[in-house]
Amino acid sequence: MSVTVRVPAKVNVQLAVGAARPDGFHDLANVFLAVGLYDEVTVTPADELRVTCAGPDADQVPLDRTNLAARAAFALAARRGIEPAVHLHITKDIPVAGGMAGGSADGAGALLACDALWGTGASRAELLAICAELGSDVPFSLVGGAALGTGRGERLTALEVGGTFHWVFAMARRGLSTPAVFREFDRMAEGRTIPEPEASAELLDALAKGDPDALAATVSNDLQPAALSLFPELADTLAAGRDAGALTALVSGSGPTTAFLARDPESAVKIADALRTSGTCRTVRTATAPAPGATVTGRTDQ
Numbered sequence: 001m002s003v004t005v006r007v008p009a010k011v012n013v014q015l016a017v018g019a020a021r022p023d024g025f026h027d028l029a030n031v032f033l034a035v036g037l038y039d040e041v042t043v044t045p046a047d048e049l050r051v052t053c054a055g056p057d058a059d060q061v062p063l064d065r066t067n068l069a070a071r072a073a074f075a076l077a078a079r080r081g082i083e084p085a086v087h088l089h090i091t092k093d094i095p096v097a098g099g100m101a102g103g104s105a106d107g108a109g110a111l112l113a114c115d116a117l118w119g120t121g122a123s124r125a126e127l128l129a130i131c132a133e134l135g136s137d138v139p140f141s142l143v144g145g146a147a148l149g150t151g152r153g154e155r156l157t158a159l160e161v162g163g164t165f166h167w168v169f170a171m172a173r174r175g176l177s178t179p180a181v182f183r184e185f186d187r188m189a190e191g192r193t194i195p196e197p198e199a200s201a202e203l204l205d206a207l208a209k210g211d212p213d214a215l216a217a218t219v220s221n222d223l224q225p226a227a228l229s230l231f232p233e234l235a236d237t238l239a240a241g242r243d244a245g246a247l248t249a250l251v252s253g254s255g256p257t258t259a260f261l262a263r264d265p266e267s268a269v270k271i272a273d274a275l276r277t278s279g280t281c282r283t284v285r286t287a288t289a290p291a292p293g294a295t296v297t298g299r300t301d302q
């Protein structure tokens with residue numbers, strides 16, 4: 001018996017960051033867009049909980065109880081008073097510590113897979129509440145598409161997307177820690193008044209129209225200066241993609257993955273080729289958006 005769930009990565013087309021809150025988090029206006037790069041989580045009954053991972057970055061993924069997939073299984077089992085006796089296998093294609101919410105994807109995927117395997121029948125609202133306990137980005141991994149995240153990013157409002165956007169992603173040679181990037185944001189913000197984060201009406205309109213030029217003109221990421229401060233070489237990657245015709249180039253979330261919006265699939269291929277030969281990054285991928293959220297893609301009864 002097994003259940004397999006496929007979950008997308010994300011890029012933040014707007015990431016407005018407010019001042020640090022007393023709990024250490026930051027209020028956000030976080031416009032998430034799910035992109036067609038996916039992790040898969042397969043859950044099968046086992047004697048006790050264990051996690052395995054396959055894929056190019058698998059050696060960087062913790063296989064203990066800190067893995068977000070394991071934490072998701074524990075959280076759902078605890079609510080039902082059952083033992084999380086499962087094997088969670090992650091097929092990882094989303095870069096690790098890349099600002100594309102790979103760990104969050106695995107958390108949302110494991111939750112949906114365990115719910116299906118155990119027949120828990122959790123409501124969407126309960127699944128979303130568990131996701132929010134696991135991490136600020138995890139609810140969005142469950143729902144996919146496009147959404148505005150407020151609070152610390154966990155309170156979602158679905159957004160309309162009127163077309164397909166073509167993206168290129170450049171994966172960096174090392175990761176960046178999300179808390180470290182927020183700390184650098186705070187350090188750089190010292191002595192300044194930070195405005196309340198607000199979604200841009202122009203950006204939401206560009207998404208709704210599916211207009212890549214309008215989207216390119218309105219994307220923003222308040223964490224980008226902090227990510228560049230900790231990882232200055234990313235500026236070279238951004239420049240290489242811009243020179244190759246990207247409509248816009250930005251750091252994805254807390255980075256260090258960089259994201260390039262292309263006008264069409266042909267331009268995306270050209271930008272990807274230029275980034276590959278630029279020597280400024282580790283790997284390059286193209287993907288379209290929006291992508292669906294966590295979805296059950298396989299089920300066996302044996």
Ligand SMILES: C[C@@](CO)(OP(=O)(O)O)[C@H](O)COP(=O)(O)OP(=O)(O)OC[C@H]1O[C@@H](n2ccc(N)nc2=O)[C@H](O)[C@@H]1O
Nearest residue numbers: 024025026099100101135136137152178179182253254255
């Ligand atoms: C920045 C974003 C943008 O979507 O993602 P990444 O680009 O890293 O994937 C998110 O806000 C990351 O969300 P997620 O990775 O789920 O973070 P969490 O586990 O909730 O929090 C990790 C740490 O990040 C900081 N944090 C996170 C969210 C938030 N609104 N304010 C924060 O200050 C805190 O230091 C927190 O301890």
Ligand SMILES: Nc1ncnc2c1ncn2[C@@H]1O[C@H](COP(=O)(O)OP(=O)(O)O)[C@@H](O)[C@H]1O
Nearest residue numbers: 066067068096097098099100101102103104106
């Ligand atoms: N299933 C998982 N996949 C990847 N990383 C995980 C996972 N569970 C926990 N982690 C931890 O979370 C950190 C951030 O991972 P990730 O979600 O890939 O990056 P980001 O938050 O930048 O999108 C990793 O360095 C790793 O230690």
